[in-house]
Amino acid sequence: MGFDQYHEPPGELPSATRTFARLCASLTEEAEAIGWYEQRLAVEGDAEAQAVMRDAMGEEYKHFCMDLEFLLRRTPAWQQVARGILFQGGDIVENGERAEAATFEDGGTSAGAAAGDGSLGIGSLRGGAR
Protein backbone atom coordinates (compact mmCIF):
# COMPACT_ATOMS: atom_id res chain seq x y z
CA MET A 1 0.00 0.00 0.00
CA GLY A 2 1.52 3.28 -1.02
CA PHE A 3 1.65 6.49 0.98
CA ASP A 4 3.39 8.46 -1.72
CA GLN A 5 1.04 11.45 -1.47
CA TYR A 6 3.34 12.46 1.38
CA HIS A 7 6.52 14.22 0.35
CA GLU A 8 7.73 14.41 3.95
CA PRO A 9 7.65 11.72 6.68
CA PRO A 10 3.93 11.36 7.58
CA GLY A 11 4.76 11.14 11.28
CA GLU A 12 6.23 14.62 11.19
CA LEU A 13 3.23 16.14 9.45
CA PRO A 14 0.30 17.71 11.33
CA SER A 15 -3.05 16.00 10.89
CA ALA A 16 -4.44 18.93 8.87
CA THR A 17 -1.53 18.74 6.45
CA ARG A 18 -2.04 14.99 5.97
CA THR A 19 -5.71 15.62 5.17
CA PHE A 20 -4.70 18.38 2.78
CA ALA A 21 -2.25 16.05 1.03
CA ARG A 22 -4.89 13.31 0.71
CA LEU A 23 -7.29 15.68 -0.99
CA CYS A 24 -4.51 16.95 -3.28
CA ALA A 25 -3.84 13.33 -4.27
CA SER A 26 -7.55 12.76 -4.84
CA LEU A 27 -7.74 15.90 -6.98
CA THR A 28 -4.86 14.62 -9.10
CA GLU A 29 -6.54 11.24 -9.55
CA GLU A 30 -9.82 12.82 -10.62
CA ALA A 31 -8.02 15.01 -13.17
CA GLU A 32 -6.19 11.95 -14.53
CA ALA A 33 -9.46 10.04 -14.82
CA ILE A 34 -11.06 12.91 -16.74
CA GLY A 35 -8.12 12.87 -19.14
CA TRP A 36 -8.42 9.11 -19.57
CA TYR A 37 -12.15 9.25 -20.29
CA GLU A 38 -11.58 12.05 -22.78
CA GLN A 39 -9.13 9.80 -24.65
CA ARG A 40 -11.37 6.71 -24.46
CA LEU A 41 -14.35 8.64 -25.76
CA ALA A 42 -12.27 9.97 -28.65
CA VAL A 43 -11.60 6.44 -29.93
CA GLU A 44 -14.75 4.53 -28.86
CA GLY A 45 -17.15 3.79 -31.71
CA ASP A 46 -19.96 2.07 -29.78
CA ALA A 47 -22.61 4.68 -28.91
CA GLU A 48 -23.83 2.79 -25.84
CA ALA A 49 -20.31 2.46 -24.48
CA GLN A 50 -19.79 6.15 -25.15
CA ALA A 51 -22.92 7.00 -23.15
CA VAL A 52 -21.72 4.93 -20.18
CA MET A 53 -18.29 6.52 -20.21
CA ARG A 54 -19.71 10.02 -20.65
CA ASP A 55 -21.82 9.44 -17.53
CA ALA A 56 -18.75 8.18 -15.66
CA MET A 57 -16.76 11.22 -16.77
CA GLY A 58 -19.51 13.43 -15.34
CA GLU A 59 -18.91 11.77 -11.97
CA GLU A 60 -15.21 12.61 -12.22
CA TYR A 61 -16.07 16.25 -12.98
CA LYS A 62 -18.12 16.32 -9.78
CA HIS A 63 -15.40 14.61 -7.71
CA PHE A 64 -12.75 16.96 -9.04
CA CYS A 65 -14.83 20.02 -8.20
CA MET A 66 -15.63 18.75 -4.69
CA ASP A 67 -11.95 18.10 -4.01
CA LEU A 68 -11.04 21.53 -5.32
CA GLU A 69 -13.71 23.27 -3.27
CA PHE A 70 -12.50 21.52 -0.11
CA LEU A 71 -8.91 22.56 -0.73
CA LEU A 72 -9.87 26.16 -1.52
CA ARG A 73 -11.95 26.43 1.65
CA ARG A 74 -8.98 25.32 3.73
CA THR A 75 -6.52 27.60 1.92
CA PRO A 76 -7.71 31.22 1.86
CA ALA A 77 -4.76 32.46 -0.23
CA TRP A 78 -5.39 29.78 -2.86
CA GLN A 79 -9.09 30.63 -2.74
CA GLN A 80 -8.33 34.30 -3.30
CA VAL A 81 -6.12 33.56 -6.30
CA ALA A 82 -8.82 31.23 -7.68
CA ARG A 83 -11.46 33.95 -7.36
CA GLY A 84 -9.44 36.13 -9.69
CA ILE A 85 -9.09 33.43 -12.35
CA LEU A 86 -12.07 31.07 -12.34
CA PHE A 87 -15.17 32.02 -14.37
CA GLN A 88 -13.71 35.45 -15.13
CA GLY A 89 -13.53 35.55 -18.92
CA GLY A 90 -10.76 37.53 -20.63
CA ASP A 91 -7.09 36.58 -20.77
CA ILE A 92 -6.36 33.70 -18.39
CA VAL A 93 -2.69 34.55 -17.93
CA GLU A 94 -3.38 38.22 -17.26
CA ASN A 95 -6.11 37.29 -14.77
CA GLY A 96 -3.66 34.94 -13.10
CA GLU A 97 -0.97 37.58 -12.76
CA ARG A 98 -3.46 40.07 -11.36
CA ALA A 99 -4.90 37.56 -8.88
CA GLU A 100 -1.45 36.59 -7.69
CA ALA A 101 -0.41 40.20 -7.23
CA ALA A 102 -3.62 41.05 -5.36
CA THR A 103 -3.23 38.09 -3.03
CA PHE A 104 0.43 38.46 -2.23
CA GLU A 105 0.89 42.21 -2.69
CA ASP A 106 2.22 42.51 0.86
CA GLY A 107 4.92 39.99 0.05
CA GLY A 108 3.24 37.84 2.66
CA THR A 109 4.58 34.38 3.25
CA SER A 110 2.62 33.68 6.40
CA ALA A 111 2.44 30.08 7.44
CA GLY A 112 -0.18 27.49 6.60
CA ALA A 113 -3.83 28.24 6.12
CA ALA A 114 -3.36 31.71 7.52
CA ALA A 115 -1.52 32.77 4.38
CA GLY A 116 -3.20 35.56 2.45
CA ASP A 117 -5.96 37.33 4.33
CA GLY A 118 -5.49 35.66 7.73
CA SER A 119 -8.92 34.04 7.62
CA LEU A 120 -9.48 30.75 9.41
CA GLY A 121 -11.11 29.51 6.20
CA ILE A 122 -14.23 28.10 7.86
CA GLY A 123 -16.88 29.28 5.38
CA SER A 124 -20.02 27.25 4.94
CA LEU A 125 -20.54 24.18 7.12
CA ARG A 126 -23.51 22.83 5.18
CA GLY A 127 -23.21 19.15 4.57
CA GLY A 128 -21.03 18.50 7.62
CA ALA A 129 -23.67 19.06 10.27
CA ARG A 130 -24.43 17.01 13.34
Added chain:
Amino acid sequence: MNHLLRDVAPISETGWALLDQEARERLTPALAARKLVDFSGPHGWQHSATNLGRVSRLPSEPCAGVSGHQRRVLALVELRAEFDLSRAELSDADRGADDVDLEPLDLAAHQIATAENVAVFNGWDGALRGIAELTPHEPLTLGEGADGYPRRVASAVERLLASGITGPYGLALGPAQYRRVIETAEHGGYPLLEHLAKILEGPIVWAPGVEGAVVMSIRGGDFLLDCGQDLSIGYRSHDAEVVSLYLEESISFHVGTPEAAVVLLP
Protein backbone atom coordinates in the same frame (compact mmCIF):
# COMPACT_ATOMS: atom_id res chain seq x y z
CA MET B 1 -0.03 43.11 5.87
CA ASN B 2 -3.77 43.62 6.21
CA HIS B 3 -5.90 45.19 8.96
CA LEU B 4 -5.53 42.14 11.20
CA LEU B 5 -1.90 43.22 11.84
CA ARG B 6 -0.86 39.59 12.38
CA ASP B 7 2.66 40.23 11.09
CA VAL B 8 3.51 42.68 13.88
CA ALA B 9 2.30 40.42 16.70
CA PRO B 10 5.02 38.78 18.84
CA ILE B 11 3.82 35.34 17.74
CA SER B 12 5.85 32.81 15.75
CA GLU B 13 4.56 30.95 12.70
CA THR B 14 4.20 27.89 14.94
CA GLY B 15 2.20 29.97 17.39
CA TRP B 16 -0.14 31.33 14.72
CA ALA B 17 -0.69 27.84 13.32
CA LEU B 18 -1.58 26.62 16.83
CA LEU B 19 -3.99 29.51 17.48
CA ASP B 20 -5.70 29.19 14.09
CA GLN B 21 -6.13 25.44 14.50
CA GLU B 22 -7.45 25.79 18.05
CA ALA B 23 -9.91 28.47 16.92
CA ARG B 24 -11.12 26.31 14.02
CA GLU B 25 -11.64 23.32 16.31
CA ARG B 26 -13.60 25.39 18.84
CA LEU B 27 -15.67 27.33 16.34
CA THR B 28 -16.75 24.56 13.99
CA PRO B 29 -19.00 22.60 16.40
CA ALA B 30 -20.71 25.76 17.64
CA LEU B 31 -21.39 27.56 14.33
CA ALA B 32 -24.89 26.11 13.99
CA ALA B 33 -26.28 28.68 11.58
CA ARG B 34 -23.64 27.87 8.96
CA LYS B 35 -24.81 24.25 8.98
CA LEU B 36 -28.36 25.24 8.01
CA VAL B 37 -28.45 28.47 6.00
CA ASP B 38 -26.96 29.47 2.64
CA PHE B 39 -23.52 31.04 2.92
CA SER B 40 -22.12 33.59 0.50
CA GLY B 41 -18.49 34.68 0.61
CA PRO B 42 -16.12 35.44 2.08
CA HIS B 43 -16.13 38.63 0.01
CA GLY B 44 -13.35 40.39 1.96
CA TRP B 45 -13.05 43.07 4.61
CA GLN B 46 -14.03 45.81 2.17
CA HIS B 47 -17.41 44.19 1.42
CA SER B 48 -19.85 46.47 3.25
CA ALA B 49 -23.36 45.59 2.13
CA THR B 50 -25.59 42.84 0.74
CA ASN B 51 -27.58 43.58 -2.39
CA LEU B 52 -31.34 43.31 -1.79
CA GLY B 53 -32.34 44.13 -5.35
CA ARG B 54 -34.68 46.83 -4.10
CA VAL B 55 -34.90 50.60 -4.39
CA SER B 56 -36.62 53.51 -2.67
CA ARG B 57 -37.88 56.37 -4.81
CA LEU B 58 -36.17 59.61 -3.90
CA PRO B 59 -38.57 62.37 -2.90
CA SER B 60 -36.83 65.11 -4.89
CA GLU B 61 -35.45 65.51 -8.40
CA PRO B 62 -31.98 66.86 -9.23
CA CYS B 63 -33.51 68.72 -12.19
CA ALA B 64 -36.71 68.74 -14.17
CA GLY B 65 -37.47 65.53 -16.04
CA VAL B 66 -35.13 63.28 -14.05
CA SER B 67 -36.32 61.08 -11.20
CA GLY B 68 -34.15 59.05 -8.85
CA HIS B 69 -34.21 55.79 -6.94
CA GLN B 70 -31.85 54.89 -4.17
CA ARG B 71 -30.64 51.30 -3.81
CA ARG B 72 -31.58 49.59 -0.57
CA VAL B 73 -28.86 47.38 0.83
CA LEU B 74 -28.29 45.38 3.98
CA ALA B 75 -25.23 46.69 5.79
CA LEU B 76 -22.78 44.13 7.16
CA VAL B 77 -22.03 44.14 10.87
CA GLU B 78 -18.64 43.45 12.41
CA LEU B 79 -18.50 40.99 15.31
CA ARG B 80 -15.42 40.99 17.51
CA ALA B 81 -14.50 38.93 20.60
CA GLU B 82 -11.29 40.05 22.31
CA PHE B 83 -9.02 37.84 24.39
CA ASP B 84 -5.59 37.88 26.02
CA LEU B 85 -3.00 35.09 25.96
CA SER B 86 0.08 34.56 28.09
CA ARG B 87 3.27 35.10 26.11
CA ALA B 88 4.98 32.51 28.31
CA GLU B 89 2.40 29.93 27.21
CA LEU B 90 3.03 30.78 23.55
CA SER B 91 6.78 30.46 24.13
CA ASP B 92 6.16 27.01 25.59
CA ALA B 93 4.23 26.11 22.44
CA ASP B 94 7.29 27.07 20.39
CA ARG B 95 9.30 24.65 22.57
CA GLY B 96 6.88 21.88 21.71
CA ALA B 97 4.52 21.93 24.68
CA ASP B 98 1.28 20.13 23.83
CA ASP B 99 -0.81 21.38 26.76
CA VAL B 100 -0.72 25.13 26.16
CA ASP B 101 -3.40 27.11 28.01
CA LEU B 102 -5.59 28.64 25.31
CA GLU B 103 -8.73 28.93 27.42
CA PRO B 104 -9.26 32.65 26.69
CA LEU B 105 -9.25 31.85 22.96
CA ASP B 106 -11.66 28.96 23.52
CA LEU B 107 -14.03 31.26 25.41
CA ALA B 108 -13.86 33.97 22.73
CA ALA B 109 -14.52 31.38 20.02
CA HIS B 110 -17.60 30.14 21.85
CA GLN B 111 -18.80 33.71 22.41
CA ILE B 112 -18.52 34.81 18.78
CA ALA B 113 -20.05 31.56 17.48
CA THR B 114 -22.95 32.04 19.90
CA ALA B 115 -23.32 35.65 18.77
CA GLU B 116 -23.54 34.56 15.12
CA ASN B 117 -26.21 31.99 16.02
CA VAL B 118 -28.19 34.53 18.05
CA ALA B 119 -28.06 37.05 15.19
CA VAL B 120 -29.31 34.49 12.67
CA PHE B 121 -31.92 32.66 14.71
CA ASN B 122 -33.18 35.42 17.06
CA GLY B 123 -31.96 38.67 15.49
CA TRP B 124 -29.73 41.43 16.76
CA ASP B 125 -31.57 44.58 17.74
CA GLY B 126 -30.54 47.45 15.51
CA ALA B 127 -28.26 45.30 13.36
CA LEU B 128 -29.82 42.18 11.82
CA ARG B 129 -33.31 40.66 11.72
CA GLY B 130 -33.38 37.00 12.65
CA ILE B 131 -35.53 34.02 11.74
CA ALA B 132 -37.64 34.05 14.93
CA GLU B 133 -38.47 37.73 14.42
CA LEU B 134 -39.65 37.29 10.86
CA THR B 135 -41.38 33.93 10.63
CA PRO B 136 -45.15 34.36 10.31
CA HIS B 137 -45.80 30.99 12.00
CA GLU B 138 -46.99 31.02 15.60
CA PRO B 139 -44.33 29.32 17.72
CA LEU B 140 -44.92 25.81 18.99
CA THR B 141 -43.85 24.62 22.45
CA LEU B 142 -41.44 21.74 22.94
CA GLY B 143 -42.35 21.03 26.54
CA GLU B 144 -40.21 19.50 29.26
CA GLY B 145 -40.13 15.87 28.20
CA ALA B 146 -37.98 14.96 25.22
CA ASP B 147 -40.39 12.11 24.48
CA GLY B 148 -42.75 14.69 23.02
CA TYR B 149 -40.17 16.21 20.67
CA PRO B 150 -40.91 13.99 17.64
CA ARG B 151 -44.57 15.01 17.68
CA ARG B 152 -43.70 18.72 17.99
CA VAL B 153 -41.07 18.54 15.28
CA ALA B 154 -43.46 16.64 13.01
CA SER B 155 -46.06 19.38 13.62
CA ALA B 156 -43.52 22.00 12.59
CA VAL B 157 -42.67 20.06 9.43
CA GLU B 158 -46.37 19.68 8.62
CA ARG B 159 -46.82 23.42 9.08
CA LEU B 160 -43.97 24.10 6.64
CA LEU B 161 -45.45 21.68 4.10
CA ALA B 162 -48.85 23.35 4.45
CA SER B 163 -47.13 26.63 3.54
CA GLY B 164 -45.61 25.09 0.43
CA ILE B 165 -42.13 24.86 1.95
CA THR B 166 -40.42 21.70 0.78
CA GLY B 167 -37.59 19.86 2.54
CA PRO B 168 -35.22 18.57 3.51
CA TYR B 169 -35.51 20.23 6.88
CA GLY B 170 -32.92 20.98 9.53
CA LEU B 171 -33.30 21.34 13.28
CA ALA B 172 -31.32 23.77 15.43
CA LEU B 173 -31.53 22.69 19.06
CA GLY B 174 -30.55 24.83 22.03
CA PRO B 175 -27.90 23.18 24.25
CA ALA B 176 -30.40 22.09 26.91
CA GLN B 177 -32.73 20.59 24.31
CA TYR B 178 -29.86 18.93 22.44
CA ARG B 179 -28.66 17.28 25.64
CA ARG B 180 -32.16 15.90 26.30
CA VAL B 181 -32.32 14.49 22.79
CA ILE B 182 -28.99 12.69 22.84
CA GLU B 183 -29.58 11.18 26.30
CA THR B 184 -33.03 9.89 25.42
CA ALA B 185 -33.95 6.54 23.93
CA GLU B 186 -37.58 5.88 23.11
CA HIS B 187 -39.53 2.70 23.84
CA GLY B 188 -37.57 -0.17 22.41
CA GLY B 189 -34.28 1.67 22.79
CA TYR B 190 -34.47 3.55 19.50
CA PRO B 191 -32.36 6.73 19.83
CA LEU B 192 -34.49 9.88 19.75
CA LEU B 193 -31.84 11.59 17.61
CA GLU B 194 -32.35 9.01 14.86
CA HIS B 195 -36.14 9.32 15.07
CA LEU B 196 -35.95 13.10 14.64
CA ALA B 197 -33.52 12.73 11.75
CA LYS B 198 -35.99 10.47 9.94
CA ILE B 199 -38.77 13.06 10.34
CA LEU B 200 -36.58 15.90 9.12
CA GLU B 201 -34.53 14.14 6.44
CA GLY B 202 -31.86 16.69 7.32
CA PRO B 203 -29.30 17.66 9.95
CA ILE B 204 -29.81 18.20 13.66
CA VAL B 205 -27.35 20.74 15.04
CA TRP B 206 -26.24 21.87 18.47
CA ALA B 207 -26.94 25.59 18.57
CA PRO B 208 -25.51 27.63 21.46
CA GLY B 209 -27.50 30.84 21.76
CA VAL B 210 -30.80 29.18 20.80
CA GLU B 211 -33.38 28.58 23.53
CA GLY B 212 -35.72 25.87 22.36
CA ALA B 213 -35.42 24.91 18.71
CA VAL B 214 -35.96 26.03 15.14
CA VAL B 215 -37.19 23.75 12.34
CA MET B 216 -36.34 25.14 8.92
CA SER B 217 -36.07 24.14 5.31
CA ILE B 218 -32.52 23.63 4.08
CA ARG B 219 -33.51 23.32 0.40
CA GLY B 220 -31.63 26.56 -0.23
CA GLY B 221 -32.67 30.02 -1.37
CA ASP B 222 -34.54 30.93 1.82
CA PHE B 223 -31.90 32.23 4.24
CA LEU B 224 -28.60 33.88 3.36
CA LEU B 225 -25.62 34.53 5.60
CA ASP B 226 -23.48 36.97 3.61
CA CYS B 227 -19.88 37.09 4.80
CA GLY B 228 -17.36 39.85 4.19
CA GLN B 229 -14.38 38.81 6.25
CA ASP B 230 -14.71 35.26 7.52
CA LEU B 231 -13.71 34.50 11.09
CA SER B 232 -10.10 35.53 11.63
CA ILE B 233 -7.74 36.18 14.49
CA GLY B 234 -6.23 39.67 14.62
CA TYR B 235 -3.69 41.44 16.81
CA ARG B 236 -4.39 44.37 19.17
CA SER B 237 -1.40 44.95 21.42
CA HIS B 238 1.09 43.31 23.76
CA ASP B 239 3.30 43.90 26.75
CA ALA B 240 5.99 41.74 28.33
CA GLU B 241 3.45 39.30 29.78
CA VAL B 242 0.40 39.25 27.58
CA VAL B 243 -0.56 39.50 23.93
CA SER B 244 -4.05 40.88 23.21
CA LEU B 245 -5.84 39.41 20.21
CA TYR B 246 -9.38 39.20 18.86
CA LEU B 247 -11.62 37.00 16.76
CA GLU B 248 -13.50 38.95 14.13
CA GLU B 249 -15.89 38.55 11.22
CA SER B 250 -18.23 40.75 9.17
CA ILE B 251 -21.65 39.37 8.21
CA SER B 252 -25.19 40.20 7.24
CA PHE B 253 -28.19 37.90 7.35
CA HIS B 254 -31.18 38.08 5.05
CA VAL B 255 -34.40 36.09 5.33
CA GLY B 256 -35.82 35.65 1.84
CA THR B 257 -38.66 33.28 2.79
CA PRO B 258 -39.86 34.04 6.34
CA GLU B 259 -42.38 31.18 6.26
CA ALA B 260 -39.59 28.61 5.74
CA ALA B 261 -38.97 28.24 9.49
CA VAL B 262 -40.96 27.41 12.61
CA VAL B 263 -39.80 28.28 16.12
CA LEU B 264 -40.29 25.82 18.98
CA LEU B 265 -40.14 27.45 22.40
CA PRO B 266 -38.61 25.56 25.37
